[in-house]
Amino acid sequence: MATLKEIARRAGVSASAVSAVVNGTTHTRVSARTRERIEAVIAEVGYVPNDAARALRRQQAGTIAVVVEGLENPVYKELLLGIYEAAEAHGWAVVLGDTAWMRSGSHFLARLLGQGSIDAILLRHEGLIDEEVLGHLRARPTPVMLLEQQSDLHYPWVAVDDLMAGRMATEFLLQAGHTDVRFVGGFDESRTSNARYEGYVTAMKHARRRPRVGCFTGFGVEAGTLGFSALRSGGKLPTGVVVNNVMSAAGLLAAAADDGVDVPRQLSVVGIHDAEIADIVRPRLTTVRLPMRALGIRAVQQVSALLEGASTTLGVITEERPELIVRASTAPPSR
Amino acid sequence: MATLKEIARRAGVSASAVSAVVNGTTHTRVSARTRERIEAVIAEVGYVPNDAARALRRQQAGTIAVVVEGLENPVYKELLLGIYEAAEAHGWAVVLGDTAWMRSGSHFLARLLGQGSIDAILLRHEGLIDEEVLGHLRARPTPVMLLEQQSDLHYPWVAVDDLMAGRMATEFLLQAGHTDVRFVGGFDESRTSNARYEGYVTAMKHARRRPRVGCFTGFGVEAGTLGFSALRSGGKLPTGVVVNNVMSAAGLLAAAADDGVDVPRQLSVVGIHDAEIADIVRPRLTTVRLPMRALGIRAVQQVSALLEGASTTLGVITEERPELIVRASTAPPSR
DNA sequence: CTGTTAGCGCGTTCAT
């Protein structure tokens, strides 16, 4: 490949002149004529700077990594969009990975841990990462920002208002006249689950209804089917249920259908998080949309500030609130 | 951060000795005693090699990029798993991106184009990428391997047997007694769509049934709803339909339900590609599972060979065949 | 068996 030096040789100028043209630097000034010459040669040869050399010299790679748990989960679509947009605006490329890849000894982890190719890491996990891996990460100077999760390791974090989301979902059912509302799904070491559940409890207490202990069955679709079984086997079915995650809500819906339970006439379902799946299933799912795009943007801003040595002001973002999207899986109780 | 040189200084040895220990090289041999000293210092200081310097020196980054169109599509789950596993086995880290990020001028694209941080690119797109971007890519020496797509730019490619998949789906319906079977979804510049459609046509002709011109409505969920409308407005509804993509099939199912059409009694639906969604919707979708994991593994092997200067033997992989997964969206025709 | 040396490609300071 053509190197900077090669371009300089061909254009009959020094390497620093080429560098100045490529980077628009003012340190080394160059006349309009030589600039044109250089640009012509660059275009002709198809020169592109070597990122490794640049990263080494500049001591930053211009790339941030985003690692999420369960990449195939559609709820990340908006988040990634926000991250990508903000990162580009800040001059960064973003690369993605799945937390499942962060195994001890993996090359993926090595890339995250080793300096020079990744400037910062945005990490979205559910508290299921190997402590050892987290320890490695902690030992490195690469800034890590947690998305939707807190850590006892005192990492900075940003999150949407999950408590509010849980509360909104519950209040919606309560206001529709439901009295027996349950909370299903999630994982008790997860901040999001706890916050959403807390929102549920808050809303119930506020309405002077007795909250029931949440049934934390996990995250995926199967968490919904499991959740439904739990409700089923727990005596009388409630008339309303708030599900921790839209995928689980879809699973619960499917289980209800298989069991002959009519949604929404016998059971109203609200899922937290909005995704395309909500419009695919029948009945369409009522959901609480979370401002994931805003979260992504905010995360990038924070990490940018962090990289520039700023102290971190973080936590729950407030620029945009969760939003209830009423579809067909909810109705007033039929009795 | 601690550098190699720093470790050498602290351990009172030369840099090359440290390098040898870190990399397990035999070029420079080192005694057990010094090795222990060095390892102790490394552990104490928490030294990790600088990837940028390594990449510059070795002239390879140890990272391959995978760029897919519509990252949120669940059909990539298996593919990415295969790629990740194979890449790790070959000593590579893999980073992901979405084709939507490959815009002219984006930093993401710059990282793909610039040498030193990415050794090879695995690209899965549907023929919708900017020609200009493709041109840039072509001008670079970084190997590009196309997944599930061919290109007029003579890139090497690998794909699963999409034709077979289309054929299997169609034959299944035919054998169940259907005579009016249609093909819906996809995009006429896409190799996958064309291959699957060709499979449909082949099966129909083989059964001496008249294939109908495919209705190429796109890829997503909306392609299914659009497809259903098209069938609806085209006179008598067929009794069976092969849908290009499982997401579109789910969309078609939803549209059918909204229209009061009973699946599978009035209409049998087979989706190509298997994904969790097939088990979420009701009725559950009959699908043709494609060996995406095998495809990912093969792609990595190919690109590895390519990087080592081998000539490329490629095309449709045969180590694993598509597989019909019968669920509840198909039945014999009711008349 | 060990240390010295010479770059990899680039960006920047300093001297011209």
Place this chain on the structure above:
DNA sequence: ATGAACGCGCTAACAG
């Protein structure tokens, strides 16, 4: 306005 020289951190060939 321009070029020479140095070093970022690492590896591999070579000398001891």
